[in-house]
Amino acid sequence: MRVLVMMHRELLPPESLVGLSDKEIEPFKTEYDVVTALGHLDHEVHQIGLHDELRPLRLALQEVRPHVVFNLLEEFHGESVYDHHVVSYLELSRQAYTGCNPRGLVLARDKALSKKILHYHRIRVPGFATAPRGRRFRRPSRLPFPLIVKSLIEEGSVGIAEASVVHNDDKLLERIEFVHDHVGTDAIVEQFIDGRELYSSILGNHQLRVFRPWELIIGKLRPGAPLIATSRTKWDLDYQERRGVTLKSARVGDELLEEIARTTKRIYKVLGMSGYARIDFRLDPQGRLYFLEANPNPDVARGGELMCATEEGGLSYEETIQKILTLGRRQAQRRRRG
Numbered sequence: 001m002r003v004l005v006m007m008h009r010e011l012l013p014p015e016s017l018v019g020l021s022d023k024e025i026e027p028f029k030t031e032y033d034v035v036t037a038l039g040h041l042d043h044e045v046h047q048i049g050l051h052d053e054l055r056p057l058r059l060a061l062q063e064v065r066p067h068v069v070f071n072l073l074e075e076f077h078g079e080s081v082y083d084h085h086v087v088s089y090l091e092l093s094r095q096a097y098t099g100c101n102p103r104g105l106v107l108a109r110d111k112a113l114s115k116k117i118l119h120y121h122r123i124r125v126p127g128f129a130t131a132p133r134g135r136r137f138r139r140p141s142r143l144p145f146p147l148i149v150k151s152l153i154e155e156g157s158v159g160i161a162e163a164s165v166v167h168n169d170d171k172l173l174e175r176i177e178f179v180h181d182h183v184g185t186d187a188i189v190e191q192f193i194d195g196r197e198l199y200s201s202i203l204g205n206h207q208l209r210v211f212r213p214w215e216l217i218i219g220k221l222r223p224g225a226p227l228i229a230t231s232r233t234k235w236d237l238d239y240q241e242r243r244g245v246t247l248k249s250a251r252v253g254d255e256l257l258e259e260i261a262r263t264t265k266r267i268y269k270v271l272g273m274s275g276y277a278r279i280d281f282r283l284d285p286q287g288r289l290y291f292l293e294a295n296p297n298p299d300v301a302r303g304g305e306l307m308c309a310t311e312e313g314g315l316s317y318e319e320t321i322q323k324i325l326t327l328g329r330r331q332a333q334r335r336r337r338g
Contacts, residue, residue, distance in 0.1 A: 002044045003325065004066035006057070006073050006086075006097075007031050009049030022237055030301040031072055037321045038070070052077040054089055061095055068328050069097040071297065074155070081109060081153055096332030098324050100296035104273035108294040109153050111188050114271060118291055121270050123263060125291050126191035126282075131176045133186055139169060143191060148228070149175040152186040155295060157231045159183035165192050165226045193282035193290050197229060198250050200264040200279045201298075201309040203323060205331050208268060210261040211309035212249055213281075219244025247308055252283075259289060267294060275327050278306050300324070 013032035017025055025032070038045045048060045050073060061069075069090060076082035084105035090097045100108070108114055115125040130152060131137040139147075145167045151159045159179055166172045172189065179187040197216040203209050216229055220243045232239040239245070252260070264279045271294055278298040282290045298306050302317055310320040 001067035001325070002046065002064055003038050003068055003070055004046045004048060004060055004064050005031070005035055005038070005070045006048055006050065008073060008075065009051045011072075012047055012049045026235070026237065030299055030304075033302050033317070034070060034072060034300060034321060037318045041318055041322055043325075050076065050086070054086070057086070057089070058093075061093060067096065068325055068332075069095055070325065070328075071097050071099045072300075074297075080155065084109070091335070094332075094336070096329050098328035099275040100277065101272070101274045101331070104271055104296050107271045108273060108277075108296050109155075111150065111152055111293055114294055115291070117270060118267060121266065123267060123270075123291055124289060126193055128188055128190040131179075131187040131189055133180045137173065137176055137189075139172060139189070143189065145172075146192040146194075146226075147172060148190050148192040148226075149179060150188050150190065151179055151183045152188045154183060154185060157229050157234045160228065160230050161232070162222075162225050162228070162230060164230075165228065192226070193284050193292075194226070195282050195284040196250075197227065197292075198252075198260065198281045198283055199247075199305040199309070200260050200281065201276070201306040202264050202268050202279065203276045203310070203320075203327065205274045205327055205334070208265050209313075210264045211313040212257070213252065213260050214247050214305050214309050215250040217244070217246045217248050219246065247305060249308075249312055256283075256287065256289070263289060263291070267291060274331055276300075276306065276324055 011028045011031045013028045013035055035045055035047060046064045048056060050057060073083055073086055074080060076086050084102040087097065087105060088102045112128060112130045115128055119125050127143050129140055129143060146165055148165050150164065164175060166175055176187045179185065198213045200213045201211045218227055221227060233245050267279050268277060273296050278295040280292040282292055300306060307317055307320060
């Protein structure tokens, strides 16, 4: 097939990684892995880098006439919340694309909105409140400490550090101000669930396959530090090595395994997602499962949470990439028939 890989213009990968260090490769590792895999699958691969204009995309669709667009774009014009507008443009163009549809992206992006919807459907979520920019925040009495403060809309642990977990009102207001000023978004204040962090990966549009969950392990966690996926935990290679950060297949019993799979499917359907996603959970010491957030179009680099899970499930990296392509094509065909 003719595949147009859509990504941020600064992440267009080189043809070869020879002579580059891991740190130099990290920014565009996902893009390189996907483009290389598509080549190994004998697809005709074209690349496009976008920033703040849709015209290059329109021209590429006309010139390449791709069978499917592989969507790796996570922001547009510097705003992560604009990603669904680009996907909407692909739908208006009747162009097949991989990953989640615009509605699923919108519902999953807003951490408060997704929790409100899932709470209505009786899925366990942490207690939470939003802290919009430009307004004074007063902690509701129903939210006891400890709490964790995050960006309401950003993904990839942007703005999350050990200081995000707070134990008094002064630190709470200080961290909200940090999110407002340094991340530049509204904040969400959540009940901090102390426990294990589990990642459940799912593929499909209507027939869904959930893979065995993987778990975040920090082997050398600093004494007294909370086990959370900070920005450094996710992206700082030196920190990962120093603290023993790894992903491992989660050791859980059959009953909990079934609960995670069942809940993952419910969340995926309720939030209207399609293609593929990763659902993040916390498991407290009492064995209660809490939904943290939904991640449509999660990282598909080799060694990421989703690819580790699908590989354990019997799919090679290339087979997973091909499955994602096929799901995108089928979803487009279904839209046309509808």
